[in-house]
Amino acid sequence: MTVESEVKPWTPPPETKEELDWANLTVIDLTNFDEPGVKQELADKLKEASQFDGFWAVKDDAFNQDHINEVFAYGRHFFENYTDEEKQAVLVDFASGNYFGYKVRGNKPLFGTDVKDNTETLNIAKFTKDDRFREFHQNRFIQEHHEKLASLSRHAFDIARKLFVLFAIILELDENYFVDRHLYDDPSDDQLRYMKYHPRSIEDDAKVENIWARAHTDFGSLTLLFNQVVAGLQIKLANGEWKYVKPVPGGIICNIGDTLNFWSGGYFKTTVHRVVRAPEDQIDAPRIGAFYFVRPGDNAKIQIAPSPLLKRLGLYRETEPIGGTDYVRKRVKDYHDVDTYKKQSNVKFKVGEFEITDGFE
Numbered sequence: 001m002t003v004e005s006e007v008k009p010w011t012p013p014p015e016t017k018e019e020l021d022w023a024n025l026t027v028i029d030l031t032n033f034d035e036p037g038v039k040q041e042l043a044d045k046l047k048e049a050s051q052f053d054g055f056w057a058v059k060d061d062a063f064n065q066d067h068i069n070e071v072f073a074y075g076r077h078f079f080e081n082y083t084d085e086e087k088q089a090v091l092v093d094f095a096s097g098n099y100f101g102y103k104v105r106g107n108k109p110l111f112g113t114d115v116k117d118n119t120e121t122l123n124i125a126k127f128t129k130d131d132r133f134r135e136f137h138q139n140r141f142i143q144e145h146h147e148k149l150a151s152l153s154r155h156a157f158d159i160a161r162k163l164f165v166l167f168a169i170i171l172e173l174d175e176n177y178f179v180d181r182h183l184y185d186d187p188s189d190d191q192l193r194y195m196k197y198h199p200r201s202i203e204d205d206a207k208v209e210n211i212w213a214r215a216h217t218d219f220g221s222l223t224l225l226f227n228q229v230v231a232g233l234q235i236k237l238a239n240g241e242w243k244y245v246k247p248v249p250g251g252i253i254c255n256i257g258d259t260l261n262f263w264s265g266g267y268f269k270t271t272v273h274r275v276v277r278a279p280e281d282q283i284d285a286p287r288i289g290a291f292y293f294v295r296p297g298d299n300a301k302i303q304i305a306p307s308p309l310l311k312r313l314g315l316y317r318e319t320e321p322i323g324g325t326d327y328v329r330k331r332v333k334d335y336h337d338v339d340t341y342k343k344q345s346n347v348k349f350k351v352g353e354f355e356i357t358d359g360f361e
C-alpha cells in the first residue's frame, strides 16, 4: 500500500450474512490482456454480458484489492476529515449539466414526501496533460492529494480503455474505434466519483420505498464501480425482476451507459439500476461508493458505428451524429436540475435520434 501517512488505510466492512437474490454476473479477467489471442477470447466472453445484462465484473492484477482499498481510503479521508466549507469549495452546477465538484446531501425531497436524498458526492474531473480542468480541482482535498488522485484516475481509466478495445472487437470494428472516441487527454465530463450514503431511519426509508438511489441508466459510455461490499445495488433484468449485485473481492463492477448503447444501435445494453436500503447487518457500515464514469467528450460524435456485426443483425442505419458532451450535459440537466425528485416510470429522454427509457421506480 502506498497510501500517504495522514490517510488511514481502508479495510472493507464484512459482507452481509443475509441471503439476497443475487444477479449472476460474468467475471472478465483482464490480467493477460496483451498476450496473443487473449483479447479475442475476452471479447467472446464479454459479448453476452454486454448484450443481455449490461453489467459484469472485471478483475485485473494491475488493479487489485490493494489498489481498490487505496481508492476507498482516499474517499473516506475526504468525507471524514474536511469541513463542510472545504468540501463545498466547488459545487456541482446541475443547471448547466456540469457534474464536477461537490453535491451536498439532503437538498431535494423524494417522491412527494418530506424525506430528502441521502447522498453526498464528490466528482473529480480528469487530470489531463493541459490541466484544462484545474478550476474544478480547487478544493483542499484535491489540492493536497493531487498527484495520488491523478494517478488513481488514470489507472482506473486504463481498465476502461481495455474494455473499449473489447467492445470494438465484439462489433468487428477497428480495435481503436471506441478508444479514439474516449481519450483521457481529450475534453470530456469523465469523473472519478466518491459517494457517501447516509442511512435514514427505518420509518423514513419506508416512506420512499427504501430507495437510496433512484432507478436510472448511466449517462455516459461506461461506468466502473470499485468493489462495493455494502449490499444495495440492484439491476433490473429484461423480465422486470430486480437482482442484487454481489461483491466481487478484488473486482470492479462495470456497466454500459446510454452513449455506448447508442453507438451500438442498441446492441450493448444500458441497464436500469437502483440502490435500496442496506441489509440490517450492514446498516451501520459506511456505504462509500467509488466510481470512474467514462463520458464521451467534446470531440466524440455519437452515431451508430458502421459495424459489420450490426449490419448483419439489421441494427445499423445511418444516423445524424450528436455531440458527446452535449448529450451528457443535457441528460444531467434533465435528471438533476429539478426542485424535487418525482416518482415516475418509463420516462423517455431523447437527443436527436437517440432515446433512452428509465424512471425513478
Ligand SMILES: O=C(O)CCC(=O)C(=O)O
Pocket (backbone or CB within 6 Å): 195, 213, 218, 228, 232, 233, 273, 274, 275, 289
Ligand atoms: O452506489 C451504487 O452502488 C450505485 C450508484 C449509481 O448507480 C450511480 O451513481 O450511477
Ligand SMILES: [Fe+2]
Pocket (backbone or CB within 6 Å): 216, 217, 218, 273
Ligand atoms: Fe448508476
